[in-house]
Amino acid sequence: MPSDSGRGPARGRAVVIGGSLTGMLAAAALSSTTAQVTVVERYALPAGPAPRQGLPQARHAHLLWSGGARAVEQLLPGATERLLAAGARRIAVPTDLVTLTSGGWLTRFPERQFFLACSRDLLDWVVRDLATARPAVRVLPGSSVLRLRGTAAGITGVVIRGADGERVLDADLVVDASGRASATPRWLDALGLPGVRTRIVDSGLGYATRVFRAPPGTEDFPVVNIQADPRRPVPGRNGTLLPIEGGRWLVTLSGTRGGRPTADPDSFTAFARGLRHPVIGDLVAMAEPLGEVTLAHSTVNQRRLYERMPAWPEGLVVLGDALATYNPLYGHGMSVAAQHALVLRRATGRQPVTSPGLARRVQVAAARTTTAAWSMAAGQDLRFPGAQGEPPGPGDAVMSRYVDRLMLTATRRTAVGRALFDVISLSAPQSALMRPDVVAAALAPVRFTPLTDPPFTPQERAALRAVWPPPVPDGPAPDAPA
Numbered sequence: 001m002p003s004d005s006g007r008g009p010a011r012g013r014a015v016v017i018g019g020s021l022t023g024m025l026a027a028a029a030l031s032s033t034t035a036q037v038t039v040v041e042r043y044a045l046p047a048g049p050a051p052r053q054g055l056p057q058a059r060h061a062h063l064l065w066s067g068g069a070r071a072v073e074q075l076l077p078g079a080t081e082r083l084l085a086a087g088a089r090r091i092a093v094p095t096d097l098v099t100l101t102s103g104g105w106l107t108r109f110p111e112r113q114f115f116l117a118c119s120r121d122l123l124d125w126v127v128r129d130l131a132t133a134r135p136a137v138r139v140l141p142g143s144s145v146l147r148l149r150g151t152a153a154g155i156t157g158v159v160i161r162g163a164d165g166e167r168v169l170d171a172d173l174v175v176d177a178s179g180r181a182s183a184t185p186r187w188l189d190a191l192g193l194p195g196v197r198t199r200i201v202d203s204g205l206g207y208a209t210r211v212f213r214a215p216p217g218t219e220d221f222p223v224v225n226i227q228a229d230p231r232r233p234v235p236g237r238n239g240t241l242l243p244i245e246g247g248r249w250l251v252t253l254s255g256t257r258g259g260r261p262t263a264d265p266d267s268f269t270a271f272a273r274g275l276r277h278p279v280i281g282d283l284v285a286m287a288e289p290l291g292e293v294t295l296a297h298s299t300v301n302q303r304r305l306y307e308r309m310p311a312w313p314e315g316l317v318v319l320g321d322a323l324a325t326y327n328p329l330y331g332h333g334m335s336v337a338a339q340h341a342l343v344l345r346r347a348t349g350r351q352p353v354t355s356p357g358l359a360r361r362v363q364v365a366a367a368r369t370t371t372a373a374w375s376m377a378a379g380q381d382l383r384f385p386g387a388q389g390e391p392p393g394p395g396d397a398v399m400s401r402y403v404d405r406l407m408l409t410a411t412r413r414t415a416v417g418r419a420l421f422d423v424i425s426l427s428a429p430q431s432a433l434m435r436p437d438v439v440a441a442a443l444a445p446v447r448f449t450p451l452t453d454p455p456f457t458p459q460e461r462a463a464l465r466a467v468w469p470p471p472v473p474d475g476p477a478p479d480a481p482a
């Protein structure tokens with residue numbers, strides 16, 4: 001089979017464990033250089049944008065930052081257009097955001113970055129449909145990988161169990177994309193390899209999500225987001241109203257240990273009204289609920305340091321949530337997964353999957369790609385009461401103070417806001433926050449007046465007034481940055 005990598009014919013066989021986002025993107029990454037890519041997925045995969053077993057988090061707000069969306073587009077050209085055609089919203093950041101950050105209401109500057117807002121079911125469907133259309137890719141739904149085959153020196157395949165019993169799939173490369181419950185630590189142990197060091201930071205965050213019908217006339221409504229302030233010694237409580245396809249608002253509320261929302265539909269609006277500003281509660285109070293409240297508690301930051309293991313077998317790579325998970329409030333898991341898949345594509349574009357040392361190189365590069373999202377989420381989470389994890393050191397305290405300063409000045413200063421969103425969207429390295437112009441803008445004396453109300457535009461207020469009986473407060477119009 002010819003390869004479109006320009007490196008000659010596609011060679012070798014790969015097995016991908018897990019057919020979720022990381023699995024499908026990894027399959028796409030391998031599809032042009034590897035002769036056969038088999039994705040093994042434990043559960044059935046729907047033929048359309050529908051809920052499925054094995055992905056409980058899909059009911060909660062899932063946004064794909066520009067750093068991830070660009071990676072998906074590189075792996076699967078046309079994905080963004082298909083998503084938008086199916087009703088996904090492209091949210092210009094910070095133009096289409098009404099956000100209360102820990103530093104105050106953010107001015108709606110011209111677009112610097114963006115994210116895609118849609119249901120997770122739609123996103124996964126588009127990715128899955130495009131990835132499985134590649135001739136080299138085949139999928140075995142309803143099949144579980146039971147164990148790896150090979151030795152501590154090299155993996156040669158997997159043993160799977162499907163409807164027709166157990167069988168072996170030989171592979172030159174096995175990609176573990178099986179998510180946060182990955183069995184790789186156990187499998188490596190069985191091969192006689194030393195245990196992997198794992199870092200955990202747990203703020204005890206709980207999510208509660210409910211979908212509403214968006215009131216007519218609010219089709220272009222912005223994303224509304226209220227964030228906790230980690231400087232306050234109380235549980236952090238947050239809320240996001242995400243407009244998604246089908247004229248719906250997906251509203252996710254969350255709280256750290258001691259401040260979690262419950263599944264009680266009657267307390268959903270009250271919880272939202274109790275955030276640092278009541279706007280999300282006021283908005284959902286007038287919208288029609290389309291289902292029950294769904295909870296999630298799988299929000300721990302967990303990082304497996306495979307790249308530091310003294311020995312690593314040939315032919316095994318661990319990507320996506322199987323490698324690291326992050327507090328979902330930051331919306332980074334899928335974007336990092338897409339960047340992991342790009343790392344895999346670059347490596348296999350240079351060398352075939354059969355090359356010695358390839359797996360270790362990919363593992364080291366994937367770990368590097370993980371670091372920014374990890375430090376943003378784990379660093380902030382440690383600040384909330386009752387958070388569990390290695391206590392922050394003196395350097396972390398200085399960094400936290402700088403982050404607070406960035407959050408404050410980003411509300412009105414474009415230089416800071418741009419750098420912050422470049423980093424948060426995983427479009428620039430964290431070092432962008434240390435550029436001299438950014439540091440100077442962040443540390444200059446604050447003379448601006450903070451916004452006191454949600455910065456809705458006059459058009460957005462008019463849309464709300466048309467459907468919302470109580471008078472919509474006349475907050476400040478979005479004005480020029482300081």
Ligand SMILES: Cc1cc2nc3c(=O)[nH]c(=O)nc-3n(C[C@H](O)[C@H](O)[C@H](O)COP(=O)(O)OP(=O)(O)OC[C@H]3O[C@@H](n4cnc5c(N)ncnc54)[C@H](O)[C@@H]3O)c2cc1C
Nearest residue numbers: 018020021022042054062063145179320321328331333334
């Ligand atoms: C509440 C919540 C909200 C989130 N919000 C966001 C967000 O806004 N933005 C964002 O970018 N990320 C978000 N995330 C993170 C995002 O959901 C994950 O990063 C993403 O799903 C990672 O995909 P994955 O493919 O690595 O793992 P998963 O999606 O967990 O998929 C793993 C797959 O492997 C299969 N599998 C497992 N074991 C086996 C086996 N032995 N054999 C065969 N198949 C197997 C499973 O059935 C499953 O399909 C959120 C997460 C949570 C929990």
